[in-house]
Amino acid sequence: MYPLFLHPSVSAGQAFGTSLILLAGCLLIHGLLTHALNDYTDYRSGTDERSPAMLSGGSRVIQNGKMTPEALGRFGLGLTAVLLVCALLLILLGRVPLAALLLIGIWGAVSYSTPPLRLAYVPFAGEWLSTFPAAFALGLGGAWLLLGSLPDWALQNAWINAVYCIAWVMVHHIPDLDADRQASPRKRTSVVWAVERFGLAYARLPAIVYFGIIGLSSLWLAGSERWLGAAGTAAVAILSIYWLSKADMRDAAAVTACEKKMLLAAIVLAVWLGIFY
Numbered sequence: 001m002y003p004l005f006l007h008p009s010v011s012a013g014q015a016f017g018t019s020l021i022l023l024a025g026c027l028l029i030h031g032l033l034t035h036a037l038n039d040y041t042d043y044r045s046g047t048d049e050r051s052p053a054m055l056s057g058g059s060r061v062i063q064n065g066k067m068t069p070e071a072l073g074r075f076g077l078g079l080t081a082v083l084l085v086c087a088l089l090l091i092l093l094g095r096v097p098l099a100a101l102l103l104i105g106i107w108g109a110v111s112y113s114t115p116p117l118r119l120a121y122v123p124f125a126g127e128w129l130s131t132f133p134a135a136f137a138l139g140l141g142g143a144w145l146l147l148g149s150l151p152d153w154a155l156q157n158a159w160i161n162a163v164y165c166i167a168w169v170m171v172h173h174i175p176d177l178d179a180d181r182q183a184s185p186r187k188r189t190s191v192v193w194a195v196e197r198f199g200l201a202y203a204r205l206p207a208i209v210y211f212g213i214i215g216l217s218s219l220w221l222a223g224s225e226r227w228l229g230a231a232g233t234a235a236v237a238i239l240s241i242y243w244l245s246k247a248d249m250r251d252a253a254a255v256t257a258c259e260k261k262m263l264l265a266a267i268v269l270a271v272w273l274g275i276f277y
Contacts, residue, residue, distance in 0.1 A: 001142040002274030003153060010146050021098070022141050029105035029134070033083065035059055036076035037113040038120070043069055045121075047187050050179035052252040055259050056172055080110060101141050108134030121185060123193035124206075127166035135162035152224055153277040160217055160233055160273060164240075164266050167210035171244060171259050174203050175252035203249045211240045228276040236269045 001022070005015045039058040042048040048058040061067045067075070083106050090099035111117045112130035120126035139158025143150055173180065173191040180187035190206040198205065215237035221230035240262055247258045 002271075003277045004142050004146055007147070014146060015142075018142055018145050021145075022101075022138060025102060025105060025141075026138060028079075028083065029102075029109050033076060033079050033106070034109040034112065036072055036079065037109055040069060040073045040076055041113040041115070041118065041120075042183070042187075043072075045183040045185060045187060047176060047179045047183040050182055051176050052179070054253075054256045056176050076114075080106060097144050101137050101144075104137040105134050118185075120189065121183075121187045123188055123190045127169055127190065127206075127210075131166050131169055132162050135165040153226070156217070156221055156224070156226070156229075157270075157273045157277070160214055161266070161270050163210055163214050163217070164236075164269065167207045167214065167240070168259065168262050168266060170207035170210060171204075171255065171262060174207075174249060174255045177203060200249055204244045204247070207244055208241055211237045211244070215241075226276060229273050232269060232272040232276065236265050236272075240265060 001015060001019045004010050004018070005012060007015075035058070039048065039062060042058055043062050048060075048063070051058070062069055062072060083102060087099045087102045087106070090096070090102065108130045112120045112126055119130045136158050139161050140150060140154055143154035170189075170191055173189045176187075176189075177191060177195060180189055180192050186192075191203050194202045194205040215234050218230040218234040218237070221227075221233060243258050243261055247254045249255070
């Protein structure tokens with residue numbers, strides 16, 4: 001959104017209002033819907049019960065007795081229905097781009113966790129078919145809503161931020177490796193797939209591949225003469241790979257500490273790309 005605050009055809013009020021709309025959508029879909037559905041599904045499969053990590057294992061509202069599994073499931077289903085009705089109303093009001101963004105977000109949340117798709121339980125499907133489309137669309141949302149077009153900087157920024165998002169999710173799955181393998185049905189994430197194919201040391205492989213893609217994407221920015229943006233992108237990618245290479249894959253606390261540093265790096269990178277566009 002940062003470049004849009006400086007765009008000659010966009011007022012500060014428009015940019016600020018659109019930022020709030022996108023933030024509200026993010027909080028509703030990711031903060032509430034995705035987590036509600038994922039908590040319910042992972043509780044039923046048993047993976048959250050065995051999760052050792054601080055940033056995973058769900059919100060613990062079921063485990064702590066704050067909500068029953070049935071109540072959480074109804075909440076997720078009800079919120080999905082409300083958001084679908086909102087999307088339909090937006091279409092009827094002619095706000096098709098906003099409705100499309102909402103529907104992509106709903107798809108990401110529902111397809112990631114909910115049977116029969118449950119794409120989080122399938123190698124590479126959860127991150128590319130559920131998480132990436134939602135994160136990428138959110139990154140493009142500001143330019144699409146306010147400009148009606150997708151300039152190169154918007155595509156580049158959304159792409160890099162979305163790929164970093166799925167790379168972080170792969171790190172997020174590492175501490176849950178054993179819990180996911182013991183789940184019923186088995187939660188065969190990309191991390192589980194890599195470990196079963198190559199060994200425990202390769203639990204970091206999916207994330208490293210995605211960080212490598214981010215590093216290579218700096219060449220795209222350099223080709224657009226976004227030299228500072230390219231330098232920042234390459235630096236964060238290299239730093240993230242370094243952190244992950246040093247973490248002990250058997251130590252949930254060490255991997256969690258790595259996740260925290262990567263969250264900060266993702267924020268810094270997003271701000272950097274917004275400023276140097």
